Amino acid sequence: MYPLSRTDSRDTDSIQQRQKGELEYLVFPKLEETGVVEHLFTTRTGGVSNGIYSTMNLSFSRGDDLECVRENYRRIGEVLGTDPEHMVASKQTHTTNIHLVTKADAGNGITRPSVYDDIDGLATDIPGIALVTFYADCVPLYFVDPVHRAIGLAHSGWRGTVAGMGACMVRYMQEHFNSRPEELVAAIGPSICVDCYEVSEEVAEQFREGFPEDVLQPGKAPGKYQLDLWKANQSILLRVGIPPEHMAVTNxxxxxNPEYLFSHRASHGQRGNLAAFLMLKES
Ligand SMILES: [Zn+2]
Structure with missing residues (x-):
């Protein structure tokens, strides 16, 4: 398997590499231990796309050959034990809008055009429907309620983080599924680390209130800051009541890892998309 670079060698179990044939993907043991979901986070390996999309690109809208993207979804479906007809994609625009996924949404944004726009979070209590959200440095947030058998998946870049996307999803699951924060299991997925994420004063300013002071580190360049989106999202989830022992945080x-994972920063925007997948098992 690819020699993954980790930012913290103390916690190699929070996220693990798995393999199926040539396809490599990442999983959170903490989510697996709930016993109620199938999930994964994609890598660039095991797909059929070429060039800057090589090889496992899951975006239909970044210029890749659509037949290649369809084949990539089929391969991920095989790993999850489903097919693209039973997947539902977000339509991300850095909002905190969440869509309640029903059976009628099956295939949305994957086998047929999306019927909605401006949706950065998906939630459902229907088994056998895989939620899909997209990444290339922004933060994936996974939520599993093993008690009420419900799931949520959210895209949280810096705008989503400032707006408290993680807390919005927890509240949404409370309202729609009677979820209790102390029973949720959450994972903060692969995304850009504090060392790589330089931001301007304008962005830094928005993190001075409502977040721990150390989410902002001194910048490497004058007038710049390093932003810790992992710690910022972790603080949001802790504050809303998810116990620390129910949380897995990426390292x-x-x-x-730009050869293994699509990174907007590392590729200067010449890239495909990674994706997070989360699906309730049939009980
Ligand atoms: Zn980094």
Whole structure:
């Protein structure tokens, strides 16, 4: 398997590499231990796309050959034990909007055009429907309620993080599934690390209130800051009541592993998309 670079060698179990044939993907043991979901986070390996999309690109809208993207989805479906007809994609625009996924949404944004726009979070209590969200440095947030058998998946870049996307999803699951924060299991997935994520004063300013002070580190360049999106999202989930022992936090940075994971920063935007998949098992 690819020699993954980790930012923290103390916690190699928070996220693990798995393999099926040539396809490599990442999983959170903590989510697996709930016993109620199938999930994964994709890598660039095991797909059929070429060039800057090589090889496992899951975006239909970045210029890749659509037949290649369809084949990539089929291969991921095989790993999850489903097919693209039973997947539902977000339509991300850095909002905190969440869509309640029903059976009628099956295939949305994957086998047929998306019927909605501006959706950065997906939630459902229907088994056998895989939720799909997209990444190339932004933060994937996974939520599993093993008690009420419900799931949520959210895209949280810096805008989503400032707006508290993780807390929005927990509240949404409370309202729709009677979820209790103390029973949720959450994972903060592969994304850009503090060392790689330089931000401007304008962005830094928005993290001065409502977040721990150390989410902002002194910049390597004058007038710049390093932003810790992992710690910022972790603080949001802790504050909303998810116990620390129910939470897995990535130590895998997309920008540190640009051959293995798509990174917007590392590729200067010449890239495909990674994707997070989360599906309730049939009980
Ligand atoms: Zn990094």
């Amino acid at each position: 895998v940075c997309t920008c540190h």
